[in-house]
Amino acid sequence: MKAVAVYPAQHAVNIIDIAEPHLAAPTQVKLRMLEVGVCGTDKDICAFAYGTPPEGSDHFVLGHESLGEVVEAGPAVTDLDVGDLVVSTVRLPCSDANCIACRAGHYDFCITGNYREHGIKDLDGFMTEFVVEERHNLHPVARELRDVAVLVEPLTIAEKALIEVGEIQRRLPWGGGPHRAVVLGSGPVGLLGAMTLVNSGFETYVYSRAPKPNAKAAVAEGVGARYISSVETPIAQMAEQVGNIDLIYEAAGAPQFAFEVLKHLGSNGIYVFTGVPRDQPPIEFDTERIMCNLVLKNQVVVGVVNAGPQAFDNAVRDIGVFAARWPQPLRATITGRYPMEDFRDPVMGKAGGIKNVIEIAQAGK
Numbered sequence: 106m107k108a109v110a111v112y113p114a115q116h117a118v119n120i121i122d123i124a125e126p127h128l129a130a131p132t133q134v135k136l137r138m139l140e141v142g143v144c145g146t147d148k149d150i151c152a153f154a155y156g157t158p159p160e161g162s163d164h165f166v167l168g169h170e171s172l173g174e175v176v177e178a179g180p181a182v183t184d185l186d187v188g189d190l191v192v193s194t195v196r197l198p199c200s201d202a203n204c205i206a207c208r209a210g211h212y213d214f215c216i217t218g219n220y221r222e223h224g225i226k227d228l229d230g231f232m233t234e235f236v237v238e239e240r241h242n243l244h245p246v247a248r249e250l251r252d253v254a255v256l257v258e259p260l261t262i263a264e265k266a267l268i269e270v271g272e273i274q275r276r277l278p279w280g281g282g283p284h285r286a287v288v289l290g291s292g293p294v295g296l297l298g299a300m301t302l303v304n305s306g307f308e309t310y311v312y313s314r315a316p317k318p319n320a321k322a323a324v325a326e327g328v329g330a331r332y333i334s335s336v337e338t339p340i341a342q343m344a345e346q347v348g349n350i351d352l353i354y355e356a357a358g359a360p361q362f363a364f365e366v367l368k369h370l371g372s373n374g375i376y377v378f379t380g381v382p383r384d385q386p387p388i389e390f391d392t393e394r395i396m397c398n399l400v401l402k403n404q405v406v407v408g409v410v411n412a413g414p415q416a417f418d419n420a421v422r423d424i425g426v427f428a429a430r431w432p433q434p435l436r437a438t439i440t441g442r443y444p445m446e447d448f449r450d451p452v453m454g455k456a457g458g459i460k461n462v463i464e465i466a467q468a469g470k
């Protein structure tokens with residue numbers, strides 16, 4: 106079967122032939138891959154910034170944003186049928202007995218760093234025809250969501266952030282007053298973040314470069330967020346327009362911009378970082394203002410990476426909510442579907458759009 110494989114040492118990415126996997130334990134499930142989403146992580150891996158093959162191999166299969174269809178289930182799997190749709194967990198826990206996070210099932214908070222991630226670190230990914238996975242790593246999705254379920258994995262980032270924000274805001278037992286959120290960036294993480302925030306009752310603003318009209322602004326406004334262009338509206342003016350900013354959800358990956366906006370976080374505000382920038386030069390930075398604000402306004406800055414089981418469950422639930430509430434804008438976030446042979450355009454960064462997807466198979470075929 107075909108797979109998109111990354112050879113980090115050779116700086117090569119190729120379609121190769123690999124052996125079709127078979128069930129090796131009664132708790133396993135064999136999946137036909139339907140679609141795999143492409144994100145900045147895949148682009149970084151294919152620029153050889155990171156990404157490590159399984160031990161003993163010189164290559165690994167790319168792809169972590171999956172949607173698969175069950176084609177075979179082991180005898181111990183009683184709750185999945187052939188034809189069911191599932192999304193796989195990306196990260197698997199480390200094996201260290203002393204990693205209290207992994208041992209507690211919160212592998213997204215792994216302490217040792219020895220976790221493995223499909224298509225990223227020490228594990229093959231999903232840009233291939235068939236995959237075998239343990240049942241407990243799979244999250245079933247309703248078949249009606251076939252055309253949007255590939256967005257579940259990227260949505261888990263916002264869902265994890267929302268869980269974290271909820272935990273932090275428990276310090277304000279009166280609920281914290283009006284909830285105003287600013288999303289930085291209007292890529293898939295930003296737009297799915299905006300949907301999650303609007304759906305949770307936040308008055309939500311998306312602050313991103315491109316002036317209106319553009320496709321990303323249309324999605325943002327289609328879900329009830331307000332779109333502000335950073336080219337047309339400087340940061341201070343944006344902050345004035347919004348009022349007290351209770352939450353900033355950073356999804357732009359641009360450090361200087363991100364920290365400039367941090368200066369405008371409101372009283373008792375939370376700043377969530379999701380971006381992982383690279384190759385950025387050091388910048389001058391107004392540390393006094395930031396430090397004073399953090400202290401005098403009780404602010405919290407938090408980073409979120411990956412997602413635990415709860416965030417996956419919430420993402421599966423909310424993708425259904427979004428599909429019912431905003432059918433057109435949700436579908437408009439998927440702007441390109443490419444056959445595996447054409448993976449270079451979306452993965453090597455030539456394709457534009459919002460979320461591009463590698464289409465591997467049709468359901469039931």
Ligand SMILES: [Zn+2]
Pocket residue numbers: 143144145146147169170259
């Ligand atoms: Zn991703």
Ligand SMILES: [Zn+2]
Pocket residue numbers: 198199200201204206207208212214215216217218219220
């Ligand atoms: Zn761990």
